[in-house]
Amino acid sequence: MAVCCRPYAAAPYVDTQMMRYFLSLFCPLFLSGIAAAAEEFPQPSPQMLGQVARLKAKNIPLVDYHIHLRGGMTAEKAFDWEKRTGIRSGVLENTGKGWPLSDNEKLATFIKDAKRFPLLVGIQVNDRDWYKTLSPENAKQIDYVLADTMIMALTPNGKPQKLWLENEYEIADPPAWLDRYFEHCLTVVNEPIQILANPTYLPPRMEKYSDEFWNTERMTKLIDAAVKNNVALEIQSPSKFPSNRFIEIARKKGAVLSVGRNNFDDRKDELKRPLDLLESLNIKPEEMFILKK
Numbered sequence: 001m002a003v004c005c006r007p008y009a010a011a012p013y014v015d016t017q018m019m020r021y022f023l024s025l026f027c028p029l030f031l032s033g034i035a036a037a038a039e040e041f042p043q044p045s046p047q048m049l050g051q052v053a054r055l056k057a058k059n060i061p062l063v064d065y066h067i068h069l070r071g072g073m074t075a076e077k078a079f080d081w082e083k084r085t086g087i088r089s090g091v092l093e094n095t096g097k098g099w100p101l102s103d104n105e106k107l108a109t110f111i112k113d114a115k116r117f118p119l120l121v122g123i124q125v126n127d128r129d130w131y132k133t134l135s136p137e138n139a140k141q142i143d144y145v146l147a148d149t150m151i152m153a154l155t156p157n158g159k160p161q162k163l164w165l166e167n168e169y170e171i172a173d174p175p176a177w178l179d180r181y182f183e184h185c186l187t188v189v190n191e192p193i194q195i196l197a198n199p200t201y202l203p204p205r206m207e208k209y210s211d212e213f214w215n216t217e218r219m220t221k222l223i224d225a226a227v228k229n230n231v232a233l234e235i236q237s238p239s240k241f242p243s244n245r246f247i248e249i250a251r252k253k254g255a256v257l258s259v260g261r262n263n264f265d266d267r268k269d270e271l272k273r274p275l276d277l278l279e280s281l282n283i284k285p286e287e288m289f290i291l292k293k
């Protein structure tokens with residue numbers, strides 16, 4: 001592929017179409033290689049680039065802090081997307097028991113791989129004692145810690161349940177479960193994290209309680225804890241949480257916001273919902289999270 005491409009690059013005066021035709025005859029991989037590369041490094045749409053330009057003109061700092069290196073997504077692809085879009089990439093992966101980065105050795109390898117590129121590198125923490133098990137060496141290397149509230153044990157020492165998997169969580173008594181869940185949300189936001197991902201999430205079976213459960217009092221308590229701890233509240237592109245009402249209270253309380261894609265693969269994500277909200281709500285630069293090491 002590299003050899004095939006060289007004459008094309010070295011002879012810009014040759015008619016492009018002719019050269020492509022010539023190369024396709026003698027190097028069958030040439031055209032399919034171009035197609036594969038285009039797929040591997042997706043292009044942002046003109047709409048997205050326009051949106052980013054408008055937000056940057058207002059000095060809005062744009063960083064996607066929630067790019068998982070999984071499902072084909074790599075540090076190289078995240079860096080390429082950063083260059084194409086102008087949105088900084090923060091890459092991370094899940095840490096904890098039973099997760100891809102289940103110990104400090106695996107985490108060190110992950111950090112080393114990601115740092116081959118000038119990216120922000122974080123971790124998503126899933127065990128509630130993560131700050132006791134993270135090695136000081138790894139803690140020094142990472143730029144930020146992100147957590148969501150989507151894994152909860154029913155009792156402090158119980159088995160963690162994944163709340164987005166319908167057959168993995170039990171709810172015998174919804175009001176008691178909701179009380180426990182709120183306690184869990186406060187536990188997570190009081191950990192030494194920088195970003196609370198997907199705030200006010202509720203699992204599918206409990207979504208019908210959302211308006212009643214996430215009343216002003218509970219939202220305010222969660223936001224107050226985030227402000228006190230300098231924790232950013234994430235607007236995640238695939239999620240409908242948090243609500244505009246939550247963002248409104250968060251802004252009044254002086255909270256800061258972050259954006260993230262929470263991807264499962266390497267397809268492009270133009271952060272449509274987060275960027276639309278930053279524009280339509282006229283978010284100010286100082287309302288965005290800025291990472292301080």
Ligand SMILES: [Zn+2]
Pocket residue numbers: 066068124262
């Ligand atoms: Zn995530």
